[in-house]
Amino acid sequence: METGSPRNTGTTGDTTTEPVWRGLPRRLLRMRRLLLVVWLGAIALALGLLLGVLASPVWAAIALLPLALMAWGWVLLGRNWRSWRYAERADDLLLSRGVLWREETVVPYGRMQLVEVTSGPVERHFGLASVQLHTAAAATDATIPGLDPAEAERLRDRLTELGEARSAGL
């Protein structure tokens, strides 16, 4: 089985040029921040009420802790969201993510076994979908979270198409 399709064998040079990076939609950040605020806000409220009623209002100040965590998480989520980006090159998909723990993944299209598009209820409400690539190696962790559903579908179709053209066995 041949990896590269015939029309591609001559023009491998274009893979060396700088790839076009794409970020994730802002809606994903909004969704994550909303979830953070809802969960930590609920915890802070419950803690504050419980301690305020059972102990003294002084103890209720502990409820400020989740609020501080929320502020920190707010910043962290923003930085993490900015770090996520992906690029489709002629023959492989690039994925880069992480602020402190940086990780960059390259998956050649020919090695793709399965492309999965998932979307949970909250994600659907925000108009988001995730694309996950599987290769024969389970360690390949190539997931693009929170894409526009139309973009996710376009990516899935393109990846499947390219994967078929360049497919190879194990």
Added chain:
Amino acid sequence: MTTPGVDDAVLGKEPVTERRLHPVTPLRRAWAPVAVLIGWAVHDPDQAQRQLARLTATTLLIALAVLVPVAALYGFLSWWYTHFAVTDTELRIRTGLLFRRTAHIRLERLQAVDVTQPLLARVAGVAKLKLDVIGTDKKDELAFLGEREARALRAELLARAAGFAPETAHEVGEAPARVLLRTPPLHLALSLVLTGATWGTLAAALVVPPVLWFATHSVWTVLATGVPLLGAAGASSVGRFVGEYDWMVGESPDGLRIDHGLLDRTHETVPPGRVQTVRIVEPLSWRRLGWVRVELDVAGSSNSVLVPVAPREIAEAVVARVLPGVTVPSAADLARPPRRAGWCVPLWWRGYGLAVTDAVFAARHGLLRRRLSLVPHAKVQSVRLAQGPWERLWRVAAVHVDTGANKTVTARLRDAQEAAELLRAQAERSRTGRRDALPDRWMA
């Protein structure tokens, strides 16, 4: 791939002759209830003894009279309802009395074929045959077949997988094998004596029970820890010797042949181009003798040893046959991490090394027990670069290379700039590496 529950009628075009397993198979299945009873007795001897004392001779006889026919019937029925057939593209195994299960194993996806003979099966003249395809498990083996039938079936399956025409595949027969390496028993015994794990487990088995006896004076505690420890010591020395006895690596047009075992014999055939990674392991105590152990990874296969022990030159010659066109990079060819990597991994940073040739990605790790992993570029599934905060401070990064056998080979502590270039270059190499790889059907 196995797709249980697919109706044959959908796929059946021409009638295929279905066969049954060897008639001794029911005996093996009939053992199951007896084995369960023995297992219970061993697990809980106190309880078992009390129960046995309560039983009278008559109840025992009645129990046996019920149990044995039931076991025999179970064995017979499970044998009667198991069929297998070889078609042009797949091996089909139909099984199950109440819950029907049909496994379709695609021959073109074949990664390896194992013929194994446990001791009792050798006495009875039968063998197990298993096709290694990703996703197959213990249920998908053919146990048992007649010894000669197993060999003939293996030859036929390999011929069909290799791409011979279906009409001729039956007559191609066993491909001739040429012996590449044979491990002398003395050599193997000496290598085990020189292995730290053998002495470690033995020392633990001899020291821990007496210490426990002085501490607790309880026979049961001593037995409960001493028996497993002794078992582990036995498995790591005698068990390994028995398993790796008379290790033979051969080469044939059907691929690599690995035969081994003193009591249980195993014959494995790995067709060309199925090896995902090769690891050359060099423990400290073997280094003076220049011996190495070679391990390999094949997707879906459980065996991971290629050569249990051999002098370095011979082992490298075997590796060169297994991965055609590959020369094992020497220690001098391996690029060490920069000196500042010592801040990330003190002392052990010297053990890391990396060499990339036209054919393989080779990464070494370990200081005392050195392990050099080789991945052919064509087998790389994805490439990853990872860098933590502390590593970024010292401008180093790790490059992970994932293979289809679910093994990841890592080149750690590379210079950050070098790692970024390596990531791009490796992705390019693994993509183009496929061009001159052998086709899946190696004879077509």
